[in-house]
Amino acid sequence: MPQQSLHSGNIFTSRLWQWIVRDKLSSPLGVALLVLFSLGLGFVVSMLPLKLAMLMAGAALALVVLIAVLTDLLIGVNVMLVAIFLLGFVGKYTDAPIGTALDGLLGVLLLGLLGRVVSRRDLSFAWHPLSLLVLGWIYYNLLQVLNPWALSKMAWVYTVRTVALLLALYFIACYAMSSYRRIVLTLKVILGLGFLSALYGLKQEYIGFSPTELAWVAADEERFQLIYQWSRLRIFSFFSDPTTYGILMAYMSMFAIVLATGPFKIWKRLSLVLMAICMLIAMALAGSRTPVVMIPLGLLFYVVITLRKETILSFLVFLMLGTGFVMKSTHSAVIYRIQSAFKPESKDTIRVRLENQKKIQPFIQTHPFGAGLGSTGFWGKRFSPDSWLASFAHDSLYVRLAVETGWVGLLIYMALLFMALRYSIFYYFRTKAPPVRNFYLGISVVIFMLIVASYPQEAITLPPTSLVFYVLLAIVVRLKDFDEEAWHHHLVQNPPVDK
Numbered sequence: 001m002p003q004q005s006l007h008s009g010n011i012f013t014s015r016l017w018q019w020i021v022r023d024k025l026s027s028p029l030g031v032a033l034l035v036l037f038s039l040g041l042g043f044v045v046s047m048l049p050l051k052l053a054m055l056m057a058g059a060a061l062a063l064v065v066l067i068a069v070l071t072d073l074l075i076g077v078n079v080m081l082v083a084i085f086l087l088g089f090v091g092k093y094t095d096a097p098i099g100t101a102l103d104g105l106l107g108v109l110l111l112g113l114l115g116r117v118v119s120r121r122d123l124s125f126a127w128h129p130l131s132l133l134v135l136g137w138i139y140y141n142l143l144q145v146l147n148p149w150a151l152s153k154m155a156w157v158y159t160v161r162t163v164a165l166l167l168a169l170y171f172i173a174c175y176a177m178s179s180y181r182r183i184v185l186t187l188k189v190i191l192g193l194g195f196l197s198a199l200y201g202l203k204q205e206y207i208g209f210s211p212t213e214l215a216w217v218a219a220d221e222e223r224f225q226l227i228y229q230w231s232r233l234r235i236f237s238f239f240s241d242p243t244t245y246g247i248l249m250a251y252m253s254m255f256a257i258v259l260a261t262g263p264f265k266i267w268k269r270l271s272l273v274l275m276a277i278c279m280l281i282a283m284a285l286a287g288s289r290t291p292v293v294m295i296p297l298g299l300l301f302y303v304v305i306t307l308r309k310e311t312i313l314s315f316l317v318f319l320m321l322g323t324g325f326v327m328k329s330t331h332s333a334v335i336y337r338i339q340s341a342f343k344p345e346s347k348d349t350i351r352v353r354l355e356n357q358k359k360i361q362p363f364i365q366t367h368p369f370g371a372g373l374g375s376t377g378f379w380g381k382r383f384s385p386d387s388w389l390a391s392f393a394h395d396s397l398y399v400r401l402a403v404e405t406g407w408v409g410l411l412i413y414m415a416l417l418f419m420a421l422r423y424s425i426f427y428y429f430r431t432k433a434p435p436v437r438n439f440y441l442g443i444s445v446v447i448f449m450l451i452v453a454s455y456p457q458e459a460i461t462l463p464p465t466s467l468v469f470y471v472l473l474a475i476v477v478r479l480k481d482f483d484e485e486a487w488h489h490h491l492v493q494n495p496p497v498d499k
Contacts, residue, residue: 167470259439375403433484
């Protein structure tokens, strides 16, 4: 009798497991039970205080996201992209530790990656020269904790999160990009987020800022002076400042323009052109000079790489029209701001930056490993306010790296950027599938624009550009592996016509 009961119990357990896991409650009884459970849970939550109910809803959503990202690392990569785009927006409405939650999500993704690598023993993606440079840069930043010239270990702790931890997303993305379709999906997510950012910025300009956003602008005097200029508020969309927003709109619009020249259906190309126009308008309304200069430089780079007669003629026409636009008189603050990027008055800003760089050169030359991560900027003012470096206006990613990580660190980082650009151009010429070549061309233009923009600004290391850049590096490494798959997909979509 006990054996019969045990056997019956095993049968029941087996059928229950089959019903829940294999059939996924797809039977009418399963659907009915799920509906009853949802109604019961909704009733219980409705009886709770508002804060506790919201906490439970957030926990349930977090659990679903956690299960999803552990099931598929690509979901985790795209969730990280969405979250980093909306991080600044959410931060204006709540004091919740969203950044810490993202760090936790990234840690979960790293554990998922390690588990897959150990079980499948596949490290092929990690032996690419670009992967080795990324790993070397992470390792060098971790070693900065031993820097004898560093004034604060806490500054290193806070800074290394945005370097080593976020850069680890590169390896997660490399592993997750296991097919051509998955890479295309991620590029669509990036473009979609850029377009959504443009639309929200246009909403701020033509409909207005929300009361919370206006209060956020007015809460800090320095922030208010940055955003309120020429009797108007510069738009910043979801982000913390107009410059970060403008740089994002500049390289995303160029990416959309390059993709619009690719071998895609006409409605897709028109959609990309529409996206680019919205992004360019948003960039102009953001009112930053650096993005305005990025556009002609990106177009020039595109012309040099393609060297087609039609692109050269188009660029010359654009150059003549742009020259006329800069020379015309105007009473518009937006147009005047664009024109000022190419007029003599902008030289005063350049002169100040060159003087600052000249002052810091002796320090850089005598400190090959720098003054330690977080010794300048916000973290420098917080953890070592008495240091003269804390108030030093570096105004450049390269200058900051030279000061904090030394000329040794700057050389490693410049080698990383050089190899990223080299391989994106190299694979553009070596791959055969037209869509793949078009993607590589667009990514090459974006990388070049960000390398240039990082001289006057901290373009690459600030979110959301930082995560977008790391994901694009992963696509550079993986996309060429699926050239044949992309070629087959292209032929299916565009079958050859018999003459």
